[in-house]
Amino acid sequence: MTETLVLTEARPGYRVLTLNRPERLNSFTAALHEALREALRAAAADEACRAVVLTGAGRGFCAGQDLSDRRFPPDATPDLSATIEAYYNPLIRQIRDLPMPVVCAVNGVAAGAGANIALACDIVLAARSATFLQAFARLGLVPDAGGTWLLPRLAGRARARGMALLAEPVPAAQAEAWGLIWKAVDDDGLMDEAHRLAAHLAAQPTFGLSLIRRALDASETNDLDGQLDLERELQGRAGRTPDYREGVAAFLEKRAPRFTGRA
Incomplete structure (x- = not known):
């Protein structure tokens, strides 16, 4: 066995x-x-x-x-x-x-x-x-x-x-x-x-969490300018996800969000 x-x-x-x-x-x-x-x-x-x-x-x-x-x-x-x-x-x-x-x-x-x-x-x-x-x-x-x-x-x-x-x-x-x-x-x-x-x-916005992990890892070697540029790029990607729209909607409607974790 x-x-x-x-x-x-x-x-x-x-x-x-x-x-x-x-x-x-x-x-x-x-x-x-x-x-x-x-x-x-x-x-x-x-x-x-x-x-x-x-x-x-x-x-x-x-x-x-x-x-x-x-x-x-x-x-x-x-x-x-x-x-x-x-x-x-x-x-x-x-x-x-x-x-x-x-x-x-x-x-x-x-x-x-x-x-x-x-x-x-x-x-x-x-x-x-x-x-x-x-x-x-x-x-x-x-x-x-x-x-x-x-x-x-x-x-x-x-x-x-x-x-x-x-x-x-x-x-x-x-x-x-x-x-x-x-x-x-x-x-x-x-x-x-x-x-x-x-x-x-x-239950969280998993794709957004993956971007956070990427940003934190990159910060170990980036200078400030490089990190600011990376934050701009990743935030642009995060803002285009359905989870961002859902998070905003849930906040405005005072309800729990229903995240999918998808890009």
């Missing part, structure tokens, strides 16, 4: 994707990469899906790379850049390019690439017992899966360097205080909060 490495649950308006290698803290193998990327592709192709929740089965979100896949002959020289190019970089780009927001619900440890995959999502919730660990320095490696780009922007230069160089776990409450994540919640309320947020996002 083939193991299902990523569980998919369809909810009204959104999907829950659960990494499903709990016996290995959902650490990544090539097969798990392929299963997650296929689940994300299926979510993007589903017109009824307007948000995604990403979480992990068992007692942890994701421990990063499964090091049992990293056994090399004594005379071999590993080429980790090939793994990055084949698996981690495409996954991060896919998450960032999804046409819908991604809520990550971090249950337990998020370590190495697992931490950075979580931080690449749009809204990150963490159980109070969860921890974020940049474990790379313990192996003589560099933070990957976008870590060196994400950490300074989320936590600031000093904290990013401390996390990367010291490889010490950061508890969820500290991660919230540092701005690494959106919110730390009680363990038993984690998935309830994740479902609440996903249901809310799924």
Whole structure:
């Protein structure tokens, strides 16, 4: 019987994707990469899906790379850049390019690439017992899966360097205080909060939300003039959508809007 490495649950308006290698803290193998990327592709192709929740089965979100896949002959020289190019970089780009927001619900440890995959999502919730660990320095490696780009922007230069160089776990409450994540919640309320947020996002003008995500990402490298030009372009596109007309009409008529999420 083939193991299902990523569980998919369809909810009204959104999907829950659960990494499903709990016996290995959902650490990544090539097969798990392929299963997650296929689940994300299926979510993007589903017109009824307007948000995604990403979480992990068992007692942890994701421990990063499964090091049992990293056994090399004594005379071999590993080429980790090939793994990055084949698996981690495409996954991060896919998450960032999804046409819908991604809520990550971090249950337990998020370590190495697992931490950075979580931080690449749009809204990150963490159980109070969860921890974020940049474990790379313990192996003589560099933070990957976008870590060196994400950490300074989320936590600031000093904290990013401390996390990367010291490889010490950061508890969820500290991660919230540092701005690494959106919110730390009680363990038993984690998935309830994740479902609440996903249901809310799924009822919003999804195309407009995708433009917001694009603008915020671009602001990391644009100067002010470039960002003002991009805002003008994206606002023009947003204003031509049926959802903008519906939002204005609902406001004037003092009723709840009925967004379609279409361009």
